[in-house]
Amino acid sequence: MERTPIKNLTPGREVKIQGFVEKIRDTRAMAFLVVRDRSGKVQVTLDKTNPAFAQLLAELTAESVVTVEGYVAGNKNVKLNGIELLPEVLRVESVAAPIPLTKDSAIDVKLDYRWLCFRGEREQLLFRAQTLMAAAMRSFLLARGFVEIHTPKLIGAASESGADVFEVGYFGRKAYLAQSPQFYKQMAMAGGLERVFEVGPVFRAEKSYTSRHTTEFTGFDLEFSYIESFRDVMRLEAELLAHALGEVRAQYGEEIARLYDVEVVVPALPFPEIRLGDLYAELEKRYGYAVPEQERGDMTTEAEQLAYRFSMEEYGHEFLFITGFAADKRAFYHMREGGVPQGYDLVWRGVEITTGAQREHRYERLRSQAQERGLGEDVRFYLEFFKYGCPPHGGFGLGLDRLTMLLLNIPIKEAMFLFRGPNRLTP
């Protein structure tokens, strides 16, 4: 018999279901199981006068995996959807040892047994919402002529800065794990692909212990050619996010509100924008926040959080673009005009989710901006990309895990399939 998803069960049919045993209530004559698969739950009612069932029940534990074949009956007394499954066959596929987790277990214990957390309703929703969000972003870009690329993660030289890079042995020499597909996205522009994106792993050897840093995350990166300014990049990103959040709200908005107590807000276009200097002036005036002098050209963590408050108060908007960073705080490849990097950060609900920019595509200028940073040998191969003609272009990098974490208002450790941090390499 073919397996039926539990949510499709209707009274009056013979079916086969398979899933985890969520609950066992054992009485003298009868036993009641709640069986759960990814689609739903159903009560299985066992008559213990059947000796085969009585024997199986003796060994059955919570979270064991079972196959049940039987008849679906309507029963008004059953709280769970008013139906019960009356089995003819009950087979225990796998007996579960006692579950080493409770709702209140410490986060590190939960991470040790991450797969058991996946069985919960919240986590199942997380993966469905994240899948939809990424799929919506992908289809938005495909509709606009973007192609998806897959760039190497093992590289011969550090990509962004040289700091925060993981070194690995590579047949007797050194290789590094890619910190960003940045150089290769730009190589695609020099190659005339015009519009590319990539969804892939990004590695950062940062010893950060915060709720939003991880040493390996999934980057959603894109790059496109023939832009007139970095505002074209900002506009595309705002449209992309509004589209993705629209889809998530339509399909999962209610469930997210019920299980995570967060409203999915579809952001209005265009997103508000403020220059960094003006933002600091506002934060000081409104909230008495004085940024440390040496941080003035960049965003601090406190400033990100306050920027959310400011954005809600001033624009009624959860997103805020910040522009006008100091050149020495930004990557060497950002185009500059009058010394100002032509790029931005995007903050959502108080956390940076994106860095984006128009890139310097003119070989001589790019070379001298690299030299300023003392980058020589490491970027030689990259500079080559710009020698033989390259369109003006720009793009951004978006952290998918941060997006999920902010969507559901949870720490990044709980927003990822498996978190990686300075102290965590397992499971």
Ligand code: AMO
């Ligand atoms: P950046 O270094 O700002 O820019 O990274 C882009 C986005 O990636 C996410 N992110 C992280 N997420 C979790 N843990 C981390 N340790 C972490 N570090 C970064 C954030 C961040 O905004 N090449 C540029 C992008 C570009 O200009 O296209 C870059 O990598 O969401």
